[in-house]
Amino acid sequence: MTTAEACVRPDRPSLNFHLQNAAKVPDDLRHLIMDISKAAKMIHHAIRTTEAGLAGKTNQFGEEQVKLDVLSDELIHEHLCESGTVATFISEERKDIIELDPKGKYSVAFDPLDGSSLVEANFAIGSIFGIYKGKEILGKKPADQVAALYVLYGPRTVLVYSAGKGVHEFILDEVGEFVLIREYLGIGDDAKNYSAGNLRAVNDTPAYRALLNQWLDEELTLRYSGCMVADVHHILAKGQGIFTNIGGSKYPEGKLRLIFECGPFAYLIEQAGGASSDGTRSILQKKIEKIDQRTPIIVGSKNEVRRVCQVLGKK
Ligand code: P6P
Numbered sequence: 001m002t003t004a005e006a007c008v009r010p011d012r013p014s015l016n017f018h019l020q021n022a023a024k025v026p027d028d029l030r031h032l033i034m035d036i037s038k039a040a041k042m043i044h045h046a047i048r049t050t051e052a053g054l055a056g057k058t059n060q061f062g063e064e065q066v067k068l069d070v071l072s073d074e075l076i077h078e079h080l081c082e083s084g085t086v087a088t089f090i091s092e093e094r095k096d097i098i099e100l101d102p103k104g105k106y107s108v109a110f111d112p113l114d115g116s117s118l119v120e121a122n123f124a125i126g127s128i129f130g131i132y133k134g135k136e137i138l139g140k141k142p143a144d145q146v147a148a149l150y151v152l153y154g155p156r157t158v159l160v161y162s163a164g165k166g167v168h169e170f171i172l173d174e175v176g177e178f179v180l181i182r183e184y185l186g187i188g189d190d191a192k193n194y195s196a197g198n199l200r201a202v203n204d205t206p207a208y209r210a211l212l213n214q215w216l217d218e219e220l221t222l223r224y225s226g227c228m229v230a231d232v233h234h235i236l237a238k239g240q241g242i243f244t245n246i247g248g249s250k251y252p253e254g255k256l257r258l259i260f261e262c263g264p265f266a267y268l269i270e271q272a273g274g275a276s277s278d279g280t281r282s283i284l285q286k287k288i289e290k291i292d293q294r295t296p297i298i299v300g301s302k303n304e305v306r307r308v309c310q311v312l313g314k315k
Helices: 015-021 027-049 067-083 116-121 199-203 206-217 228-238 258-271 302-313
Strands: 054-058 064-066 086-091 106-114 125-133 145-153 157-162 168-172 178-182 193-197 242-245 275-277 297-300
Touching: 015 027, 015 168, 015 178, 027 067, 027 106, 027 125, 027 145, 027 157, 027 168, 054 067, 064 067, 064 116, 067 086, 067 106, 067 116, 106 116, 106 258, 116 125, 125 228, 125 258, 145 228, 145 258, 157 228, 157 258, 193 206, 193 228, 199 206, 206 302, 228 242, 228 258, 228 297, 242 302, 258 275, 258 297, 275 302, 297 302
Parallel strands: 086 106, 193 242
Antiparallel strands: 054 064, 106 125, 125 145, 145 157, 157 168, 168 178, 242 297, 275 297
């Protein structure tokens, strides 16, 4: 009888191997994340082969949908069904909460293609997912997520996830497998890069203008693409930085949504040792009252998040 060989960690562990042996997530959560990664592979292909252009419809926020928004949403819906683990999901591209399987253990909130309007400029764009236990997301907090992940479709397509044991990055390789390229991503306390969104708010919020002037005077480096997935990934990839999108007259609570964008990224950034805030408290602690709830967001290096909150807190 040969002795059974233990599962030896391969040189480039797959996402499935990592979920099972490093994150040690429950099998049904592993299946769910693997099915989401399959949808991401199809979105990766669709971005490269589907013509750009408008779908002739708008989403729940009244934003015009491009064809890729609708296609990405449908691809994710299909794979959430296949997973057999999802009770309900909420998509940024749909008005209502969608019930899939009353026996499902998880609920998923996702933005199928964040920054999709940038695809015609060939900028990097991404998909964002927050996963919760049970049938309800409303009434919970982003701290209740059991996992969060995003996929960034850029020159390379990468998937970054956390299930509560650190943040880990995978690249879509030549045979269509997500393989580990970076494990336990960390964020240092001080920022050298800044990524300031909703700049129209400087006219309503003098403190935002003062903050920008401080960054300019201190010669921090601007890194802003207009796609949150790319801009926040930059912080994780470089191990430092600050991303802001705060309120103003056009978007009093900031442009970004708590459930689809800010909650998953707050979870990931804090898992990597950074901080998140809405200006007064961690975004993880904000109660999710409604699907279209927006929130100011300040995420990144701890000391910079603290400074931003202090400056914005001054009237
Ligand atoms: P602004 C893209 O449409 C998006 O939702 C985020 O990905 C991005 O951070 C933000 O809007 C861009 O906002 O104010 O720069 O146009």
